[in-house]
Amino acid sequence: MDYLSINKEAWDKRTKVHVDSKFYDVEAFKDGKSSLNRIELEQVGNVEGKNLLHLQCHFGQDTLSWARQGAKVTGVDLSTEAIEQANKLKLALGLDATFVANDIYQFGNENTEKFDIVFTSYGVICWLPELNLWAKTIASSLAIGGEFHLVEFHTFNDLLCGYSYFPRSEPDVEDEGTYTENCDGTKSKMVTWAHSLSEVINALISAGLSIEHFKEYPYSPYNCFEDLEYISGQGYQMLHKGQQVPLFYSIKARKIA
Ligand SMILES: C[S@@+](CC[C@H](N)C(=O)[O-])C[C@H]1O[C@@H](n2cnc3c(N)ncnc32)[C@H](O)[C@@H]1O
Numbered sequence: 113m114d115y116l117s118i119n120k121e122a123w124d125k126r127t128k129v130h131v132d133s134k135f136y137d138v139e140a141f142k143d144g145k146s147s148l149n150r151i152e153l154e155q156v157g158n159v160e161g162k163n164l165l166h167l168q169c170h171f172g173q174d175t176l177s178w179a180r181q182g183a184k185v186t187g188v189d190l191s192t193e194a195i196e197q198a199n200k201l202k203l204a205l206g207l208d209a210t211f212v213a214n215d216i217y218q219f220g221n222e223n224t225e226k227f228d229i230v231f232t233s234y235g236v237i238c239w240l241p242e243l244n245l246w247a248k249t250i251a252s253s254l255a256i257g258g259e260f261h262l263v264e265f266h267t268f269n270d271l272l273c274g275y276s277y278f279p280r281s282e283p284d285v286e287d288e289g290t291y292t293e294n295c296d297g298t299k300s301k302m303v304t305w306a307h308s309l310s311e312v313i314n315a316l317i318s319a320g321l322s323i324e325h326f327k328e329y330p331y332s333p334y335n336c337f338e339d340l341e342y343i344s345g346q347g348y349q350m351l352h353k354g355q356q357v358p359l360f361y362s363i364k365a366r367k368i369a
Pocket of ligand 1: 119121123130133167168169172173174188189191194214215216217233235236239240336
């Protein structure tokens, strides 16, 4: 199955809808609002003068938010529509950034540049069939001493939604609409893979990265799942049998050799 073509087509279609959505609020972003959340801002810290690679950057709001904070940024995404929109946004705002349309494994094979920071977030891992290759791409893109930062949806919620927690040999292939409020007519075939937390962590360790931080969070900055409840000052939470569900996790790892 040509999963890259299937997912590229779906993400091209989604991107066209996302740029007009309240969820992504491009107008507020153009007016100066950062699209980054407290979790990643606190974890990554000062990026001034740093060379930052953003994997699966979508249409670039987070990438350009890091640029606004002084980083020299490169964003990579499979969707040519997303990269086109990212370049438009960059030009409209007069920001400096390089956007590359590519599969991240292919990017990893071709890239020779070394980055101080590799960043990726919110809905990235499920699109990848193989995490050892993903982790190798991250490790080979980092300079010695460089940091990797991941903020990702917790797979516990996938389990509650009826998906496998543990990796399976076959992907899930489904017709799915997008997660923004203007999602009518966005149903497209998509191919995703289940990856457990231990698979993520072991892939990073096998690629030679040293894990310095791992944290799980019960509050989401995004209202993007069913049955979420807003808790003032915290974000959205989900209860299962009266207990909080872990909705996100974050990992910081370093290339030490
Ligand atoms: C949920 S979005 C990332 C969310 C991002 N944090 C945001 O909201 O701006 C997932 C992105 O992964 C990209 N993607 C999926 N498979 C990919 C692959 N193999 N290589 C590169 N990008 C990929 C999609 O095109 C999409 O833009």
